[in-house]
Amino acid sequence: MPAITWNTHWARPAIDPLFRSAARAYGSEVIGVILTGGLNDGTAGLYEIEQRGGTTVVQDPDDAVSPSMPRSALHHVAVDHCLPLAQIPTLLAGLVAKRDAGALLAQPRPAPARRRGQEMTAEYKLDQPVAVTCPDCGGALRRTELGTLTQFRCHIGHVYTAEVLVAAQFAALEESLEAAMRSLSERGELCRQMADKAQAAGNASTAMQWDAAMREAKERTVVLRQLLEKEWTHPTDREALEASEG
Template sequence: MVAVPAGRREVVVVGASAGGVEALRTVARSLPADFPAAVLVVMHLSPGARSALPLILDRAGPLPAYAAEHGAPLRPGVIHVAPPDHHLLIDDGSLVLTRGPTENGHRPAINVTFRSAAVTAGPKAIGVILSGTLDDGSVGLRSIVDRGGLAVVQDPADALYASMPENALALVNPECVLPAAEIGPALDKLVRRRAEDADAPQPSAALLLEDRIARDGVRLGAVVPGPDLPPSGYTCPDCRGALMEVGSAGRYRCRIGHAWSVEALLGAHDTEFERALWTALRSLDEKTALARRLRQDSERRNHGMLANRYATTARECAEAAETLRKFLFSLAAEQEPESQAPL
């Protein structure tokens, strides 16, 4: 096991989403065998799937990669990969796995691991954002920088999906912006640079609150509207509870603890809206079929006026369904995938 020199950067946390496998593989390939810091990797994964990501990264480069286990030591020179359906955190030199509330609809969530590194490692942490959609990781990366740590972001032009790097760059001033192939050598230089603990700002109350929620879930009275947690007027897509603003504007939590950024919240409501439209389309198709059946029954009974009324209903419903169907198909054609196959 590689020893961490006193006062040096000791934790590197890496977040990726859509398009991130190749970027992660490239970074792992370029890290040296004597890399003196622990590496934590978080990638959005389907909760019910087994992940091959540890094996992929283990084969990619000289550093061993393992699925993180609760209570295992945080080891320098090792890549610790967050497993599906668990948040990955750090506590007193050990790995912590929790099933705390989802963030932006994800568990594991990048922000959770980044905030944990900010709280526990402070200026000795380095956060890395790679390819992905939406903005998970941006606020967590800002937390690391606010605590005196460093930020590294994949060049959006080099990322398969540029949204995560672009959102991170809009929120932080990183140490460097690089193609994935150059991130490993840059990290090797940065972790060997001395970190000054004395000048590190203390964690904010909002940072400590969100870190505790991810660790412990919501205790009684943890997320209650008040001067520091004003109601937002929005509802949580996960549980329909009221959302409150946490920290800076554009960050929300419900009483249960589900967390949303404004961009992820918009995307979730888009999904909810589309689901409602598909439900409406199904109802229109069924109403059309029922009206046609009733028209046929009325014609057999020589109820002409009733048959005409059902025929009108069937025609109107069919026309509305066709309009709605075309709109939904146009939406599907415009959408790009937000994640890739489970790993």
């Protein structure tokens, strides 16, 4: 099964990436089960399972201590089975037995064509930002025009001219890169210590793995250092002003 990246979702751990990964890897062989729980975690993942021909099972909300998750799943997904918790183990055993006997769990459903941006993924992208954010608080900034002067204001009151915002964002960028470089450097040192410990214990194979992780961290630190040391393009005040007025 592909690596499950769950830290991009509010819930910890998140059911949606787990279900998504399982659906992509195993298709119609997957059985997704939603039990008692708050809010709607798992609904999007259960939809992925349903779309790829898997079997969907939801606890009866009237039987759940916290019915929010089951109700959300029933509202948004064409669920195959909805029943009390006490009956779910018997159902699952029966479904698995049928699969092992060669029977289909459900009619295969071809995955629908997806438009760009529909994927519930955790991969990094470079799509156009929805909004420019405040360097101080991270809130979305609203652009306003004050005569010929362009300003950006967040909803709690931070205000920047376009030129000041560019400078503040660049300072925040450098700070983030420096923090990433520090973390990578510390990872390299920790991996070195682990390699030494494994070597002293006679675990040569483990020591080699830690050593490889150390070298990897150092190599990636070099990339960040190069970014920090490179000259960046900083338009003149006149050029920046003209751009902000465009």
